[in-house]
């Protein structure tokens with residue numbers, strides 16, 4: 426493995442497919458405009474090749490769903506080959522393009538970027554605050570409740586439904602995300618990554634894919650229900666819109682709109698739309714507990730601009746530079762997806778003197794940009810002033826790229842930004858968060874999983890375990 430140093434825009438850890446002999450030694454700073462997917466030639470590959478993607482098991486098992494589902498598509502040849510559909514892990518090509526374009530336009534049709542969706546988010550934030558209030562000021566861990574509320578936003582777009590915070594089935598699904606993240610750093614994953622043939626040992630695959638399998642069973646149930654009640658004249662949600670495309674393109678062997686792709690895309694939106702935003706929000710609350718002065722300043726701004734009664738709207742953001750800066754700093758400092766999503770060069774590539782051969786796995790070191798010492802005044806501190814000018818006005822920073830960049834930039838960025846601002850502002854409008862007096866100060870460090878996790882917060886844990894057990898019983 427060779428680490429390419431000092432990129433101006435985005436840095437990459439490059440993992441050569443075979444030998445590293447073909448790499449030239451970097452000598453100067455290099456500019457990398459997020460490489461591989463932007464440069465893939467379109468064209469004469471077969472449909473099957475277009476959707477196949479070679480990648481190491483450590484990444485496969487996070488994202489691609491149940492082993493049973495993909496098992497027939499697995500083969501072994503100095504690594505694992507999977508046929509992957511959906512958006513997140515789909516190989517750059519026509520199928521990915523069609524599904525990404527469709528997903529973006531359907532999300533817009535269903536309210537993304539419009540007032541109606543912002544109102545849905547504020548409504549959900551209100552439900553969540555009521556659930557917080559029901560704790561009567563006692564310490565508790567808001568982990569699952571926040572996940573549930575955030576997930577409800579993407580669920581209402583994709584499934585046309587939300588789930589109550591005490592819905593036992595849904596809470597079980599939410600705990601599966603954590604299982605997946607924990608397993609991602611587990612010993613079995615590491616071993617399988619080093620010795621991919623292990624996947625063929627009976628029991629290994631089912632253990633690795635157990636949680637995904639359960640998530641996909643849940644999603645299959647929802648899709649089956651939709652199919653049973655589908656009315657072509659009524660577009661209730663994303664699944665209905667996708668079913669319409671499946672119907673329209675029936676008989677076209679090259680169509681991306683097949684049922685497997687429906688399941689994978691719904692899985693992508695559901696998982697990507699739940700864990701990322703809720704983890705960021707939990708980091709936000711953690712930082713507010715750790716830095717009460719910053720929390721006070723946000724609350725003062727909320728009092729001035731919104732007051733205590735009116736619900737926050739997206740229009741408020743322009744008048745709230747400090748809060749906006751804090752929300753950005755939460756994302757910069759928590760840096761929850763430090764290595765982005767892995768990509769692969771689909772042809773030999775030459776970038777400013779680097780030769781990167783075809784089929785090289787690339788991981789983008791987003792962390793090196795979000796914590797770049799030459800850009801940020803205090804890269805390793807929580808410092809909202811990173812996003813404020815001398816007059817206290819909000820400033821955009823080029824090196825703020827938690828959503829990555831290029832053609833594969835996060836599809837849900839707009840939704841995530843809206844959710845972060847509205848949830849966070851609603852929380853601080855209604856509550857002050859602090860560490861229980863008898864508890865030690867939690868760390869502001871990170872737990873490494875595929876995405877980074879908040880550390881356990883002791884005082885909250887006690888309550889949470891009771892609460893979670895109570896909910897799941």
Ligand code: HEM
Pocket residue numbers: 512513514525579693694697698699701702705761762765766767827828829830832833834835836837838840841
């Ligand atoms: C704070 C919240 C979020 C963060 C930090 C985040 C970050 C990211 C990152 C780093 C990538 C990889 C980009 C790349 O491959 O270079 C990504 C991809 C993606 N995200 Fe997000 N994301 C967030 C929220 C969401 C939400 C709410 C959705 C749901 C709509 C979503 C859907 C996706 C999808 C579908 C992709 C794959 C895009 C593609 O490959 O074309 N994300 N996200």
